[in-house]
Amino acid sequence: MDVAKVLIAGDWRKANSDSTFQAENPATRQQLPTPFPISNWKDCDDALAAASHAAQDLRKIEPERIAAFLEAYANNIESSAAQLIEAAHEETALPISPRLKDVELPRTVNQLRQAAAAAREESWKHAALDLKLNIRSCFAPIGPVVVLGPNNFPFAFNGVSGGDFAAAIAVGNPVIAKAHPLHPNTTRLLAEEALKALATAGLPMATVQMIYQLSNEDGLRLMSDPRVGAIAFTGSRPVGLRLKEAAESAGTPVYLEMSSINPVIFLPGALAERGDQLAQELADSCLAGSGQFCTSPNLILLPQSDATETLLQKVATIFKDRPSQPLLSSGGREHLSQGVTALRDAGAQLVTGGDIADGPGYRYANTLLRTTAQHFLSSNKALQREVFGNATLAVTATDPAQLLEVIQSLEGNLTGSIYSSNSGTDDVVYDQLAPALRQHVGRLLNDKMPTGVAVSPAMNHGGPYPSTSHPGFTAVGIPTSLTRFAALQCYDNVRQSRLPNVLKDKIENPATWRLIDGTWVQG
Amino acid sequence: MDVAKVLIAGDWRKANSDSTFQAENPATRQQLPTPFPISNWKDCDDALAAASHAAQDLRKIEPERIAAFLEAYANNIESSAAQLIEAAHEETALPISPRLKDVELPRTVNQLRQAAAAAREESWKHAALDLKLNIRSCFAPIGPVVVLGPNNFPFAFNGVSGGDFAAAIAVGNPVIAKAHPLHPNTTRLLAEEALKALATAGLPMATVQMIYQLSNEDGLRLMSDPRVGAIAFTGSRPVGLRLKEAAESAGTPVYLEMSSINPVIFLPGALAERGDQLAQELADSCLAGSGQFCTSPNLILLPQSDATETLLQKVATIFKDRPSQPLLSSGGREHLSQGVTALRDAGAQLVTGGDIADGPGYRYANTLLRTTAQHFLSSNKALQREVFGNATLAVTATDPAQLLEVIQSLEGNLTGSIYSSNSGTDDVVYDQLAPALRQHVGRLLNDKMPTGVAVSPAMNHGGPYPSTSHPGFTAVGIPTSLTRFAALQCYDNVRQSRLPNVLKDKIENPATWRLIDGTWVQG
Structure with a gap:
């Protein structure tokens, strides 16, 4: 089959190339025919x-x-x-x-x-x-x-x-x-x-x-x-x-x-109020797209409590019951497998999953791991590893102070979520934790999973290093x-006719917002 | 004399230090008494x-x-x-x-x-x-x-x-x-x-x-x-x-x-119209603060013409006649001297100055160098060296095409100025040169020297690399x-009472401009 052409200078042309590669259908493991x-x-x-x-x-x-x-x-x-x-x-x-x-x-x-x-x-x-x-x-x-x-x-x-x-x-x-x-x-x-x-x-x-x-x-x-x-x-x-x-x-x-591990924090009042619903929400978010999202929750922080055990059991049940989906590639599964192994080597305990799964393509069992906040803090760097795929780590803390310490130990992330009770019983703890989490994430969520990034002028799909570069x-x-893709350009004493349209005294575009002598004016 | 204290954590405290330095009065070359x-x-x-x-x-x-x-x-x-x-x-x-x-x-x-x-x-x-x-x-x-x-x-x-x-x-x-x-x-x-x-x-x-x-x-x-x-x-x-x-x-x-060499371009019509005035403006700008400004014009681009010769003679005369001022330091003069030598080694001809000057402190003669655009293009990197102080390089071009080539060869600069005639005779050339210059500078000026940076919301004291880093x-x-000193922080589904004041539905500050659903609203 002919080698695919590259698009350069308006033409599909033969590449300057000494070698090719082929893609694969990851559902069937069959190599696709076209050499690129x-x-x-x-x-x-x-x-x-x-x-x-x-x-x-x-x-x-x-x-x-x-x-x-x-x-x-x-x-x-x-x-x-x-x-x-x-x-x-x-x-x-x-x-x-x-x-x-x-x-x-x-x-x-x-x-x-x-x-x-x-x-x-x-x-x-x-x-x-x-x-x-x-x-x-x-x-x-x-x-x-x-x-x-x-x-x-x-x-x-x-x-x-x-x-x-x-x-x-x-x-x-x-x-x-x-x-x-x-x-x-x-x-x-x-x-x-x-x-x-x-x-x-x-x-x-x-x-x-x-x-x-x-x-x-x-x-x-x-x-x-x-x-x-x-x-x-x-x-x-x-x-x-x-x-x-x-x-x-x-x-x-x-x-x-x-990279981002997108911490999701459940406070006691939220667990008491709607634990079952939260388990479902969490599992759905973790397994969406087989966990292959930048905003997939890789780290779940919870209080040590019976309600947490109930939630984790429910999540584990969903993870076990829901068939795992094919991953994007053999390499992706390999990375996921290495990541889970690395987390276990760093002391995380396996709750469910932890191995490749049956079925066509490259599948990995939906995987839940857990550890204590004390242990997380002692193996902090290793346990913050992003594991790209359908695996997540739950960390249980003895008290809000320990939870705060875990939050303060986090690298920069795209998102961080806090679930709290509707009745206000978690508000004191929320106020302790949220300011710390705020500094480690680009987007702070309440009572919502981080997956699903709306294309809104108010969205921030960014965050502190190393989740992004700025x-x-x-x-x-x-x-x-x-x-991101713009340079700031200033015109000093430039004659009216030589200015770009958007900087002229009078503008034709009625939609454009401009800041004129400190006041935002449209059109 | 006691070593000066550092300001740390709200206190003037003894520094953790093994060594000290002293400043100098550069006008008298006398070391000042306080060890820092x-x-x-x-x-x-x-x-x-x-x-x-x-x-x-x-x-x-x-x-x-x-x-x-x-x-x-x-x-x-x-x-x-x-x-x-x-x-x-x-x-x-x-x-x-x-x-x-x-x-x-x-x-x-x-x-x-x-x-x-x-x-x-x-x-x-x-x-x-x-x-x-x-x-x-x-x-x-x-x-x-x-x-x-x-x-x-x-x-x-x-x-x-x-x-x-x-x-x-x-x-x-x-x-x-x-x-x-x-x-x-x-x-x-x-x-x-x-x-x-x-x-x-x-x-x-x-x-x-x-x-x-x-x-x-x-x-x-x-x-x-x-x-x-x-x-x-x-x-x-x-x-x-x-x-x-x-x-x-x-x-x-x-x-x-x-760093920035701040090209200033004189077009023929401007020279014909007000050459004497431009010579004065240029000399004043070059010598302001002994040329020790980020925006000092280090590079002057002119057409090869009698009017240019007249202007350069007048600038040279002002440079000769005006006493040079003390520079900020011995090291500064040394750098300036090295810079002028480097420009001369790269083929620039000395018009006036080119050596240290008499008088108290560290002075350097007001220095004008010149070369042709052809030569500038052949020693492009060496001749774009920023020479921080009272020295400037004039480059004469045979025609607008050569001028354009010089502009296209420039590194990123903070500013670029074009002087053109008021009568419109330079407009065709302006339209050829300005778009190229625009891409190499943060601030484009017309009929104005770059020194003097207004503190205005519309100012850009920045520019393409390597004049700045972004x-x-x-x-x-x-x-x-x-x-520059802010992080973008997003709040997704966060409860009203937990939002920062500036993001609440109702805001107390009547002055604040906010973008609400695509419309800028104040207060």
């Missing part, structure tokens, strides 16, 4: 050159055309939904329904459309005008953005269609996407739709480029190339940290979403996620 | 522990008290102005008037008062409310901020009183300031006023701490300590890059303002400069 190229540096160099030109051209283009592209692309994805869903299901084994068809694909086109609306509205530019001094500033495109998507969202976080992509494009940057090697064909199909949409909207054809895979060496070289404006990555911490070092050595902003930014939530 | 300690790690460790506690306490404190501190501090500085100005003049040789007394000190208290107003208003928090989903987010303190000020602004950029300090405090972070070793006594006096103001406002006494100097090793260790929330540095590129690497290895946001942030301009 591992590109040489020449492909990166060509893509960077084309992206640099596209970046220049995009700066002259009206936001309306960028919005039109994003909308055309969303429409194309919907038109090709059947084929895309089939490809993604084949490469990831993620369920078609409820997931790829009725959750992830709609979310993806929704993100693209929200990004289009943000591009059109222009409020994300945070135009600030000091009319007296004639100093004006706004956010503007940062330059070509390299997006590296994760394994777990073939659409919604894909480098060529996901949230980072949508945000980078909405700002007016070209994107060079690197496909995740677990779903290259899905990525190829998406890129085809993107290319058609570029033609429809009349954007530079190198606005969207896509390669499949690189050697580690070329990958790091790409991170540190001075033509790159910014980098977005979602994936594992070890890989993220290597990319970070390479990017930062060149002074390039790099936004990484790396606590001031979010990867989800439009338009706030756009700022 | 080079602190050991123990001082850093104590300061970090105290700052961590202060950070927790500050999170519970109303913005009003933070504002009250900043205002009390500003008042104290004004009350002690005579003593502060004398100390700063003695340590820096900067003129009392017009500079320390009537420019820099007023600017410093103005910054503190603007920061107070921003803290009180709370709009910098960018509170975003999604009422339907009950998701809310805002910026919040990032944790203890280490501020390292530069040599050239003893008040306005001082680690314990300058713009970075004011921004970090306004957000609600404690600051650990490292004095610049060229003006330790000024810094000590400022810290005394800060400490009094902390008591007045009732803030935690470790909100402001100050040490004088550290070994390189301890300095890098401080950068990478996990208790540090963020770092701000203004200074040289070699030092900045070392701090950057240390901070980033720990995942800590680090905001560096490192193109999305500004070091000057309140409230925009505050965002």
Whole structure:
């Protein structure tokens, strides 16, 4: 079978490549037929050159055309939904329904459309005008953005269609996407739709480029190339940290979403009030997507009590009874297995699961582990290991003081949840714990599981290091996620006719919010 | 004489130190009497522990008290102005008037008062409310901020009183300031006023701490300590890059303002129209503060023409006629001298100056160098060296295309200026050059010199790498400069009574701008 082509400078072209890889259907363990190229540096160099030109051209283009592209692309994805869903299901084994068809694909086109609306509205530019001094500033495109998507969202976080992509494009940057090697064909199909949409909207054809895979060496070289404006990555911490070092050595902003164990804390009053319901909620959240979510609860903190034992028993029963689902890959199961072993080696006790599971594909038994807060504190680093998949660790504490100590020992996380009673009996403890948890998480939840990340302007899908590389930014939530891919540009005493439209005294766009002499004004 | 004490945890205490240094009066070359300690790690460790506690306490404190501190501090500085100005003049040789007394000190208290107003208003928090989903987010303190000020602004950029300090405090972070070793006594006096103001406002006494100097090793260790929330540095590129690497290895946001040659471009029409006036403006800007400003024009781009020759002659005459002023230090003059030598070694021709100058203190002759654009392009890296002081390089281009090539070859800069004719004859060339210059600078100016950075919400004192470490942030301009020291914090389904005041449905502060369901609303 022919080697798949890469998308560079508007053309599907033969890759500069010495080797190939093939994806697999993880549900059947069957290798899929198409060979995909591992590109040489020449492909990166060509893509960077084309992206640099596209970046220049995009700066002259009206936001309306960028919005039109994003909308055309969303429409194309919907038109090709059947084929895309089939490809993604084949490469990831993620369920078609409820997931790829009725959750992830709609979310993806929704993100693209929200990004289009943000591009059109222009409020994300945070135009600030000091009319007296004639100093004006706004956010503007940062330059070509390299997006590296994760394994777990073939659409919604894909480098060529996901949230980072949508945000980078909405700002007016070209994107060079690197496909995740677990779903290259899905990525190829998406890129085809993107290319058609570029033609429809009349954007530079190198606005969207896509390669499949690189050697580690070329990958790091790409991170540190001075033509790159910014980098977005979602994936594992070890890989993220290597990319970070390479990017930062060149002074390039790099936004990484790396790891999170998402502590969920149950207070005594909540357990007394609705323990059964909470067990169900917790189990559903832990097993959603086989636990292969950035926000999957990996760490559950509870008081030592009969109610906790009842809850853990119920969770264990659900874990045992619910068939485990195929994981994304053999490697993913291997990592999960190693992670569970590492937690057990660090002293966590197995409640249920703890081994590979029967059934087609790569399955691992739904796994619940437990330990005491005292032990967690003594093996603190080892027990904070992110175990990506359907496994979670429950930690029981003798009293709120010990719970607080556990919270204070946590690394940075994307989320942290506290369940408390509706009657107010947990309020004193909540007030002790929440301020500490607040400092360790990007999103603090009450009475809600962290899985399911709404695309809202108020969302923060970010958090303190090492959950991400910068606590001031979010990867989800439009338009706030756009700022990552923007540079602040100031105009001092610049003549009216030479200003970008958004900074002129009078603006044509009635939707744009601007900060004029300290007051927010629309239109 | 007794060794000066460091300010740690609210007390002036004997430093943990094995060695000391003394400052010098650069106007007289006389060593000043007070020995200042080079602190050991123990001082850093104590300061970090105290700052961590202060950070927790500050999170519970109303913005009003933070504002009250900043205002009390500003008042104290004004009350002690005579003593502060004398100390700063003695340590820096900067003129009392017009500079320390009537420019820099007023600017410093103005910054503190603007920061107070921003803290009180709370709009910098960018509170975003999604009422339907009950998701809310805002910026919040990032944790203890280490501020390292530069040599050239003893008040306005001082680690314990300058713009970075004011921004970090306004957000609600404690600051650990490292004095610049060229003006330790000024810094000590400022810290005394800060400490009094902390008591007045009732803030935690470790909100402001100050040490004088550290070994390189301890300095890098401080950068990478996990208790540090963020770092701000203004200074040289070699030092900045070392701090950057240390901070980033720990995942800590680090905001560096490192170097800039601030290109100023004169187009033919402008030269024809007002060449004499431009020569004067240029010379004044180059020699202001003996050229020891981040925004001093180090690179002048001009067309090859008689008008250019006339302008350069006039600039040379002013450079020759105006007595050079004392530089900040012997080391500064040595760097300046090395820089001029390096430019000459790289092929720049000396027009005037080029050697140390007579007079008390450390003076260097006002220096003008020149070369052709063709040569500049051939020795591009060497000729973009920042020469900190009263020296500047003029580059003449045969045509606009060559000018464009020079602009495209530039590293990231804080500023870039274009002078064009009022009659419109330069407009075609302007439109060719400005888009390229725009991408290499943080602030684009028309018909205006870059020196003099207004403290305006629309200001950007930032720029692409390596002028700073991140193109999305500004070091000057309140409230925009505050965002550097803030983390994005989201509240998902959190009960109303548990939300921070700024995120509640109803807000008491009538001044605060918030983004509620996509609309900016005040109060």
